[in-house]
Amino acid sequence: MGTMRGSGRRALLAFFAIACSAGWAPGAAAAANVVNGDFEAGNLSGWHVHQETEAGDWFAYRGTAESISEGNNRPLPQPPQGTFAAAADEAGPDSLILWQDIGLEPNRRHQLALTAYYEAFQKLAIPTPDTLSASEEALGGQVDQQFRIDVMKPTAPLESLAPEDILLTVFQTKAGDPDTMAATRITASLNQFAGQTVRLRFAVAASEDPANNGSHTVLRGGLHAGVDAISISNRPLTPSGQGGSGKLSLGEPRANRRNGTVTLSVHVPVAGRLVAKHSGLLKQASVRATDAGMVKIRLRPTATARKILKRKHRLRAGAALTFAPSEGSPEKATARVVLQLAPRPPRHR
Known part of the structure; x- marks a missing residue:
């Protein structure tokens, strides 16, 4: 040195x-x-x-x-x-x-x-x-x-x-x-x-x-x-350290017609993890929030839902959401979403 x-x-x-x-x-x-x-x-x-x-x-x-x-x-x-x-x-x-x-x-x-x-x-x-x-x-x-x-x-x-x-x-x-x-x-x-x-x-x-x-x-x-x-x-913290005080705010779902997924924006009050529970129509998904603010969670259709989408091209589903904050009790909400899948164009010989 x-x-x-x-x-x-x-x-x-x-x-x-x-x-x-x-x-x-x-x-x-x-x-x-x-x-x-x-x-x-x-x-x-x-x-x-x-x-x-x-x-x-x-x-x-x-x-x-x-x-x-x-x-x-x-x-x-x-x-x-x-x-x-x-x-x-x-x-x-x-x-x-x-x-x-x-x-x-x-x-x-x-x-x-x-x-x-x-x-x-x-x-x-x-x-x-x-x-x-x-x-x-x-x-x-x-x-x-x-x-x-x-x-x-x-x-x-x-x-x-x-x-x-x-x-x-x-x-x-x-x-x-x-x-x-x-x-x-x-x-x-x-x-x-x-x-x-x-x-x-x-x-x-x-x-x-x-x-x-x-x-x-x-x-x-x-x-x-x-x-x-x-x-x-x-x-x-949220009042009394509780998460179930209506602090979750759900935004407008945005459907992707090319792959059948839906992106849901959710405003969370504190840092924590947001989970969408697996259901008959939606796969489980999760996203971590590092602070209060808007997070986006991507919802994907199950195999059963994809079969329906291929026939009908549109399907309503309920996403059961649970937000587990870093401190306090979990908060739950349900988001109503519409899955969409564009029909495939006919093949030309």
Whole structure:
């Protein structure tokens, strides 16, 4: 990864010290509220930083800041929104973790949203077994070059990758992924963790890649990772957590006369799964809704219905719908649809 230029290193390390000194003391997190999630405070207030070797850091930056490593001369990218973003960068091998504990209100729907980006200066790699450590002793000659975002149990060890400690992996690089990812918006539902305190963890591991070059070892590598616009929105559940309150709204069915199917638009109140039950005339179908809004479910005729359609070209049917929300009780509705199938044109000899 190389060494830093003296004046640049002193200036940037001084900047890191100022940025990290604004970190908050552990305590109760604000309910469903990410503190300084857009980093527009110009520092990491509200956040904690863990460094394994102190050869790198997480820090708030503006503009196109200079990298702290001489091993690559690319500046950090412009923050994707606002004036500031947060980035991890290294002058040598390090494991860098940015984290915050957040309380999620009970009986609410919670949606995490963030923007993430990275640039790797050697191929992305995951060691076996997986670890967030960048130390040679832990890696045993392997390379660790990864960026991941997890929702954790707040009582878990900060560097843990144990499945029982990770509630949800929001994003993770893998071996073979592109070396660069431009600013990308990522969302994840946290509904299942309502009423709990969770830990949001951004982790970067960047180890040395020892490459034999004659009689000495060349050190190369490094990983820029950035995050911005981190938020958790929350909305109330349907009344009393019930789904059977007339919240389903059925749109106009649209028949496809070429294949006998019908597409039905349904407005759902929350995230969940909409299922059309199998019947004598319609096959079972389902569609998942990631949020409130309009979904489309395609209804297909059974073999029996197709025989009728080939003779009569038109058939009325009832679609028994069940919507199972992420929280609350299922809601049922019946949609009346008309299947249509155009007659085949006569063959000409």
